[in-house]
Amino acid sequence: xxxxxxxxxxxxxxxxxxxxxxxxxxxxxxxxxxxxxxxxxxxxxxxxxxxxxxxxxxxxxxxxxxxxxxxxxxxxxxxxxxxxxxxxxxxxxxxxxxxxxxxxxxxxxxxxxxxxxxxxxxxxxxxxxxxxxxxxxxxxxxxxxxxxxxxxxxxxxxxxxxxxxxxxxxxxxxxxxxxxxxxxxxxxxxxxxxxxxxxxxxxxxxxxxxxxxxxxxxxxxxxxxxxxxxxxxxxxxxxxxxxxxxxxxxxxxxxxxxxxxxxxxxxxxxxxxxxxxxxxxxxxxxxxxxxxxxxxxxxxxxxxxxxxxxxxxxxxxxxxxxxxxxxxxxxxxxxxxxxxxxxxxxxxxxxxxxxxxxxxxxxxxxxxxxxxxxxxxxxxxxxxxxxxxxxxxxxxxxxxxxxx
Amino acid sequence: xxxxxxxxxxxxxxxxxxxxxxxxxxxxxxxxxxxxxxxxxxxxxxxxxxxxxxxxxxxxxxxxxxxxxxxxxxxxxxxxxxxxxxxxxxxxxxxxxxxxxxxxxxxxxxxxxxxxxxxxxxxxxxxxxxxxxxxxxxxxxxxxxxxxxxxxxxxxxxxxxxxxxxxxxxxxxxxxxxxxxxxxxxxxxxxxxxxxxxxxxxxxxxxxxxxxxxxxxxxxxxxxxxxxxxxxxxxxxxxxxxxxxxxxxxxxxxxxxxxxxxxxxxxxxxxxxxxxxxxxxxxxxxxxxxxxxxxxxxxxxxxxxxxxxxxxxxxxxxxxxxxxxxxxxxxxxxxxxxxxxxxxxxxxxxxxxxxxxxxxxxxxxxxxxxxxxxxxxxxxxxxxxxxxxxxxxxxxxxxxxxxx
Numbered sequence: 001x002x003x004x005x006x007x008x009x010x011x012x013x014x015x016x017x018x019x020x021x022x023x024x025x026x027x028x029x030x031x032x033x034x035x036x037x038x039x040x041x042x043x044x045x046x047x048x049x050x051x052x053x054x055x056x057x058x059x060x061x062x063x064x065x066x067x068x069x070x071x072x073x074x075x076x077x078x079x080x081x082x083x084x085x086x087x088x089x090x091x092x093x094x095x096x097x098x099x100x101x102x103x104x105x106x107x108x109x110x111x112x113x114x115x116x117x118x119x120x121x122x123x124x125x126x127x128x129x130x131x132x133x134x135x136x137x138x139x140x141x142x143x144x145x146x147x148x149x150x151x152x153x154x155x156x157x158x159x160x161x162x163x164x165x166x167x168x169x170x171x172x173x174x175x176x177x178x179x180x181x182x183x184x185x186x187x188x189x190x191x192x193x194x195x196x197x198x199x200x201x202x203x204x205x206x207x208x209x210x211x212x213x214x215x216x217x218x219x220x221x222x223x224x225x226x227x228x229x230x231x232x233x234x235x236x237x238x239x240x241x242x243x244x245x246x247x248x249x250x251x252x253x254x255x256x257x258x259x260x261x262x263x264x265x266x267x268x269x270x271x272x273x274x275x276x277x278x279x280x281x282x283x284x285x286x287x288x289x290x291x292x293x294x295x296x297x298x299x300x301x302x303x304x305x306x307x308x309x310x311x312x313x314x315x316x317x318x319x320x321x322x323x324x325x326x327x328x329x330x331x332x333x334x335x336x337x338x339x340x341x342x343x344x345x346x347x348x349x350x351x352x353x354x355x356x357x358x359x360x361x362x363x364x365x366x367x368x369x370x371x372x373x374x375x376x377x378x379x380x381x382x383x384x385x386x387x388x389x390x391x392x393x394x395x396x397x398x399x400x401x402x403x404x
Numbered sequence: 405x406x407x408x409x410x411x412x413x414x415x416x417x418x419x420x421x422x423x424x425x426x427x428x429x430x431x432x433x434x435x436x437x438x439x440x441x442x443x444x445x446x447x448x449x450x451x452x453x454x455x456x457x458x459x460x461x462x463x464x465x466x467x468x469x470x471x472x473x474x475x476x477x478x479x480x481x482x483x484x485x486x487x488x489x490x491x492x493x494x495x496x497x498x499x500x501x502x503x504x505x506x507x508x509x510x511x512x513x514x515x516x517x518x519x520x521x522x523x524x525x526x527x528x529x530x531x532x533x534x535x536x537x538x539x540x541x542x543x544x545x546x547x548x549x550x551x552x553x554x555x556x557x558x559x560x561x562x563x564x565x566x567x568x569x570x571x572x573x574x575x576x577x578x579x580x581x582x583x584x585x586x587x588x589x590x591x592x593x594x595x596x597x598x599x600x601x602x603x604x605x606x607x608x609x610x611x612x613x614x615x616x617x618x619x620x621x622x623x624x625x626x627x628x629x630x631x632x633x634x635x636x637x638x639x640x641x642x643x644x645x646x647x648x649x650x651x652x653x654x655x656x657x658x659x660x661x662x663x664x665x666x667x668x669x670x671x672x673x674x675x676x677x678x679x680x681x682x683x684x685x686x687x688x689x690x691x692x693x694x695x696x697x698x699x700x701x702x703x704x705x706x707x708x709x710x711x712x713x714x715x716x717x718x719x720x721x722x723x724x725x726x727x728x729x730x731x732x733x734x735x736x737x738x739x740x741x742x743x744x745x746x747x748x749x750x751x752x753x754x755x756x757x758x759x760x761x762x763x764x765x766x767x768x769x770x771x772x773x774x775x776x777x778x779x780x781x782x783x784x785x786x787x788x789x790x791x792x793x794x795x796x797x798x799x800x801x802x803x804x805x806x807x808x
Contacts, residue, residue: 001583001614001674002523002524002527002583002584002614002615002616002674003523003524003526003527003583003674004522004523004524004674004675004677004679004682005521005522005523005524005525005682006524008522008682008685008686009677011685041476043475043476044475045470045473045475046470046473047467047468047469047470047473048467048468048473050468053464053465053467053468056464056467056697057461057464060457060460060461060464061457063451063452063457063460063660063661064451064452064454064457065451066449066450066451066794069449069450069451069452069657069660070660071447071448071449071657071659071660072445072447072659072660073660106510106692106695107692109690109691109692110690110691110692113689113690114690117409117545118408118409118412119406119407119408119409120406120407120408120409120410121409122407123406123407133689134689134690137689138689138690141521141686141689179405179406179407180406210405210406211406212406253473253475255475255476255692256467256473256474256475256476256477256693256695256696257467257695257696257697258692258693258694258695270405270406270407270408271408273408273413275408278408278409278412281412281415282412282545285517285537285538285541285542285545286513286514286517286518286538286542286545287513287514288510288511288513288514288659288662289660289662290662291510291660291661291662291695291698292660292661293460293661293697294695294698390470
């Protein structure tokens with residue numbers, strides 16, 4: 001009789017967003033006259049820019065004729081896209097990353113959950129706390145995380161690095177040395193980030209201690225401050241210790257279009273074995289490339305027209321972020337993030353729990369956010385609002401919160 | 405110091421298609437006056453049908469406006485596509501499969517390589533031999549296959565079920581009971597298949613012995629004979645023992661469009677644990693859904709217009725298959741497949757090895773095929789030709805082979 005992967009049974013239910021949905025549904029049923037404004041989920045709302053729409057139509061037309069039809073894409077991505085990424089995201093920022101170090105994929109979720117596969121099951125992971133749940137869950141499935149303790153909401157074999165107001169949301173080097181360090185900067189859910197020199201210290205730590213940093217740069221496009229790195233490869237030595245995962249979801253609104261990439265530098269080796277070769281083998285065996293038309297959409301993101309149109313889109317969301325931040329501050333709340341990221345991280349007042357605050361916001365302001373405790377134990381007492389709504393809804397939500 | 409997944413180091417180089425490419429390049433350089441015809445790779449050449457092109461353009465336009473823009477897709481697929489699949493691929497064939505048992509993905513390669521994740525690493529796999537390399541390689545990466553013996557070209561912990569002319573390419577029940585049985589029917593690379601009653605015997609075997617069948621039906625659209633099942637769920641009891649993986653690559657030419665799905669019936673349980681729930685959790689954690697516009701393309705495959713246009717496309721390729729089969733037979737070759745599948749499996753004459761025959765075909769006929777030994781030890785002495793070329797090229801290739 002076959003047996004199942006028992007690690008899956010260790011995962012606690014993924015209750016966060018389903019609990020939110022149930023609470024919202026119950027409220028709406030009881031209060032049909034009170035329209036809800038949702039600033040909870042990290043999904044974009046602005047349409048795809050004209051430059052990308054045009055590229056999509058053109059690529060669709062190419063697929064309609066035998067002469068221009070494209071079958072299987074290269075496993076690792078079309079050169080036109082890999083070259084555009086290398087040029088615009090790396091070389092223009094002074095990072096020595098070449099097109100063949102870039103692996104095109106269907107998105108950062110796939111890559112950030114699968115990258116652990118190329119490492120030993122004995123590797124110990126470290127995560128910031130609170131954190132995007134995929135890093136830990138994918139390692140639980142692989143058997144790296146030990147057992148879950150429901151009272152502490154922690155896994156026995158995971159190193160947690162709290163990011164809270166007391167340390168300015170800057171993770172501290174852990175007492176125990178990890179093997180793999182997950183860093184998402186600018187951060188989801190806190191919306192905070194660290195300076196380039198603070199990131200350099202992490203690169204130096206990883207090189208000194210024999211760690212790999214899995215660097216998730218999904219929110220890079222929102223960076224506004226000059227002393228924040230847009231890529232970990234701006235730091236000296238990063239090519240020897242870091243993998244970088246990037247997404248088109250938040251810089252170009254591709255959450256429903258699906259495109260991302262991972263950089264694995266050729267210098268990254270463990271006892272002489274190239275991680276680049278391993279990740280290429282993984283792609284070659286388990287992936288068949290992103291759709292041709294979607295890769296053409298990605299290419300258009302880097303055109304002059306595309307860049308200009310996306311600058312406006314990012315500005316639109318960051319205007320929301322600014323409105324939320326200012327509005328909440330004026331209403332007396334303690335607020336973080338929202339400067340280099342589309343997330344606002346709010347300290348709940350009067351020592352309320354994240355869920356108590358969620359209920360109050362829902363019932364009194366009819367605004368939906370995300371309880372911080374859903375992202376990890378150190379998220380307790382915090383609450384996340386996103387800048388991805390429409391400006392009108394964002395302003396209306398703030399007005400309601402101010403009137404509480 | 406972090407360590408790597410040592411199972412990756414066990415994989416022998418993936419030399420098949422790179423060796424072919426090198427040999428072809430060398431020949432072309434030495435013989436620039438002799439144009440090559442390629443009937444080796446299983447990639448389609450006909451353009452995407454008009455009904456799908458139209459659906460793609462429409463979906464692209466929807467993404468251009470805030471009112472119709474779609475962000476994150478449901479992890480498991482849009483209901484419009486899952487419902488169309490359930491209706492057309494299952495209920496219309498008398499299979500009791502519901503929309504919520506269908507998991508939409510970016511293709512059969514992803515699913516057939518990832519499905520092993522939900523099983524214990526102690527599970528032992530059985531594969532037909534020759535076989536699509538992804539099944540074994542993905543299990544090697546997970547640590548299930550033991551050690552590779554380069555002389556036998558076999559893994560120590562894999563059960564091989566030879567499919568050769570002596571047994572009519574019908575796999576026999578193995579002496580040792582496996583946990584997971586991979587069946588690709590109609591088969592890649594042999595182009596052969598088994599009858600519905602033979603498939604029923606496999607379902608009965610799996611239920612009697614506590615096995616799960618991973619059924620890859622990527623070539624279902626090419627089935628021409630009445631006594632061949634289009635889905636394993638046409639067999640009684642299959643919902644208790646089988647997962648079915650399907651693709652849009654070969655029925656609709658989506659090799660570069662990327663869409664597929666996996667069926668995990670709710671009845672499929674191991675000691676009370678639902679495999680459906682586990683696969684849903686896997687999707688939710690490691691995948692973010694197929695692109696909206698691609699899912700709309702998939703929906704169009706099931707429209708009246710789409711079905712009619714694809715029937716023509718399949719007929720086009722099967723006309724090629726028939727021409728290859730007839731032509732080779734007339735030239736005195738022993739030929740299999742090509743009736744319910746787009747592959748022709750040829751026994752090499754005069755006890756030539758697969759590679760010797762490859763060289764002869766390349767040098768004398770300037771035709772490229774695939775050596776059978778590249779698909780497994782029982783593929784030695786065979787050679788694969790595909791029906792996916794243009795009709796003109798296919799006929800020209802046959803003419804050259806006949807003149808050998």
